[in-house]
Amino acid sequence: MEKPESNYGFREQTVPVKEKEKLDKLNRKWFKYLKSHPLTGDQLPRLGTAGLVSTMQMRGQLSTKNYKYGTYEDYEKVSGEYLAEEYNIVNKGCLSCPIKCARTVMVDGKPVKGPELETLGLLGGGILNNNLEAILKWNYELDELGMDTISSASTLAFAMEAHEKGLWDNGLTFGSTEEISKVWDDIAYRKGIGDDLANGSRWCSEKYGGKEFAVHSKGLELAAYEPRRTVGLGLGYAVSNRGGCHLNGGYMVLVEGLSLAVDQQNPHGKADFTMIFQDLMEGVSSCGQCLFTTYAFLPSLIISHPQSWYTKAFCKIVPYIGFVLRIINKLPTGIMHFHIPVIFNQSKALKLITGMPVTFGSFIKAGRRGYTLERHINTRFGIRRKDDSLPKRLTDDPQIPGNEKTKVPLEWMKNVYYSARGWSRDGVPTPKTLRRLNLDKLDSYKVTCEEFKK
Amino acid sequence: MVKIKLFGTLRLKTGFKEMEADISSIREAWVLLAQETDIPAREFRKCIIALNGVPCKASAKLSDGDEITLFSPSGGG
Numbered sequence: 001m002e003k004p005e006s007n008y009g010f011r012e013q014t015v016p017v018k019e020k021e022k023l024d025k026l027n028r029k030w031f032k033y034l035k036s037h038p039l040t041g042d043q044l045p046r047l048g049t050a051g052l053v054s055t056m057q058m059r060g061q062l063s064t065k066n067y068k069y070g071t072y073e074d075y076e077k078v079s080g081e082y083l084a085e086e087y088n089i090v091n092k093g094c095l096s097c098p099i100k101c102a103r104t105v106m107v108d109g110k111p112v113k114g115p116e117l118e119t120l121g122l123l124g125g126g127i128l129n130n131n132l133e134a135i136l137k138w139n140y141e142l143d144e145l146g147m148d149t150i151s152s153a154s155t156l157a158f159a160m161e162a163h164e165k166g167l168w169d170n171g172l173t174f175g176s177t178e179e180i181s182k183v184w185d186d187i188a189y190r191k192g193i194g195d196d197l198a199n200g201s202r203w204c205s206e207k208y209g210g211k212e213f214a215v216h217s218k219g220l221e222l223a224a225y226e227p228r229r230t231v232g233l234g235l236g237y238a239v240s241n242r243g244g245c246h247l248n249g250g251y252m253v254l255v256e257g258l259s260l261a262v263d264q265q266n267p268h269g270k271a272d273f274t275m276i277f278q279d280l281m282e283g284v285s286s287c288g289q290c291l292f293t294t295y296a297f298l299p300s301l302i303i304s305h306p307q308s309w310y311t312k313a314f315c316k317i318v319p320y321i322g323f324v325l326r327i328i329n330k331l332p333t334g335i336m337h338f339h340i341p342v343i344f345n346q347s348k349a350l351k352l353i354t355g356m357p358v359t360f361g362s363f364i365k366a367g368r369r370g371y372t373l374e375r376h377i378n379t380r381f382g383i384r385r386k387d388d389s390l391p392k393r394l395t396d397d398p399q400i401p402g403n404e405k406t407k408v409p410l411e412w413m414k415n416v417y418y419s420a421r422g423w424s425r426d427g428v429p430t431p432k433t434l435r436r437l438n439l440d441k442l443d444s445y446k447v448t449c450e451e452f453k454k
Numbered sequence: 455m456v457k458i459k460l461f462g463t464l465r466l467k468t469g470f471k472e473m474e475a476d477i478s479s480i481r482e483a484w485v486l487l488a489q490e491t492d493i494p495a496r497e498f499r500k501c502i503i504a505l506n507g508v509p510c511k512a513s514a515k516l517s518d519g520d521e522i523t524l525f526s527p528s529g530g531g
Binding site: 038039040042043044046047048049050051052054055057058059071079081084085116117118251253254258259261292295303304305306307 | 461462463465466499500501502503504507508509511512523525526527528529530531
């Protein structure tokens with residue numbers, strides 16, 4: 001009998017699992033914990049990521065008018081709560097996921113995927129638009145065109161500001177949103193101003209000027225978190241291997257305002273935390289698990305009692321325990337020959353599925369090797385310290401006029417970060433670091449940028 | 455009068471959005487919210503609080519025309 005076309009030629013197979021019974025038992029416990037956690041069991045299922053808009057507004061982290069401000073006066077009209085109350089018709093998620101963070105909304109009478117926080121932030125306050133219905137429609141249109149909403153929205157905001165400053169006569173203005181659907185089409189089919197916009201904000205700023213407010217790192221536009229009020233993520237955006245990606249950048253905003261109230265402006269300890277978060281997230285992503293499961297790593301006791309003395313004490317000491325993390329990061333990962341029960345199940349699950357002798361230490365080491373390997377490859381293509389950058393708006397202009405703390409002290413943080421990673425002052429992994437991570441033999445596969453182009 | 459606003463999952467659970475009340479402390483706001491909804495006051499004690507858009511302590515004093523906002527714990531995206 002012929003296979004149906006929907007299989008696309010793949011054969012049905014069962015994925016073999018090394019220790020199935022133990023894995024099932026672990027999964028049951030893990031699901032139960034995820035469902036009982038305030039973030040993975042309550043906030044994400046009920047509001048999705050969109051629920052962060054109002055928290056970010058309170059912390060001054062909601063990028064507004066192309067990252068000029070950190071709060072938007074009409075934030076309520078584009079918040080996750082308003083989306084859930086007025087537009088969400090059903091919560092959806094990946095197969096078998098206990099979190100189910102996706103939203104479904106109606107656009108032109110059709111049920112379609114709803115917007116994420118980044119889309120709401122950048123297509124809301126980012127371009128001074130308070131029309132949520134328009135965002136739902138644009139989100140759908142961008143999905144259909146196969147375009148990323150973060151890069152599209154941020155490039156649009158740059159174009160609006162360039163027009164406002166008289167650098168580029170493109171007809172786009174903040175708050176005027178009638179022609180935006182046409183702009184997406186123009187970008188997709190490279191017509192009119194869309195032909196320039198399709199190249200992204202870095203390219204446009206090189207052509208028309210305005211590099212100081214083209215908000216990208218290594219050519220990739222940033223997410224909706226305003227880094228001047230979350231300096232740890234500011235560092236993460238800058239050093240991320242992928243460019244200005246919040247998840248590849250360590251996602252320090254989770255503890256700098258979203259879930260915990262660690263001092264957003266204090267740069268101390270942030271580089272060490274960024275490093276360990278990046279390594280953990282790299283490990284989780286590499287084995288195909290969802291990053292949202294890592295939010296349960298923050299104990300629910302401190303998340304659900306933000307006013308308690310122990311949560312406040314925890315938030316106060318975090319910037320000052322960076323050196324402890326530095327010592328742990330420098331020690332051989334072999335000493336972490338254990339799993340962290342209940343709150344971090346990823347390493348044990350990987351062991352039970354594959355049969356490999358995975359521990360928490362080797363899991364982190366795998367993430368660290370991946371991250372360093374990416375950097376090693378990037379440096380072969382010429383990436384150096386100068387490329388780990390943010391636009392001047394975020395590093396030189398305080399978000400709150402007169403408050404010098406409300407900008408990203410990037411150069412200072414980069415020094416600490418490179419030292420923590422075992423990279424040179426120019427951001428290149430040292431031979432010693434590569435040797436420690438068993439990546440030194442890769443030098444026999446030298447491919448330079450020029451050779452690659454050939 | 456002080457304006458009280460509620461955000462996060464508690465808003466979806468209770469249907470409560472905002473109200474104005476004559477109160478002078480955040481403790482009074484917790485009690486008032488518990489009366490207005492079916493949720494016990496201890497649940498509102500778990501909220502992060504902002505006074506006029508800026509995070510504040512639970513002991514903050516309120517005066518006429520202030521706006522307090524309560525947020526349930528939130529995660530990442």
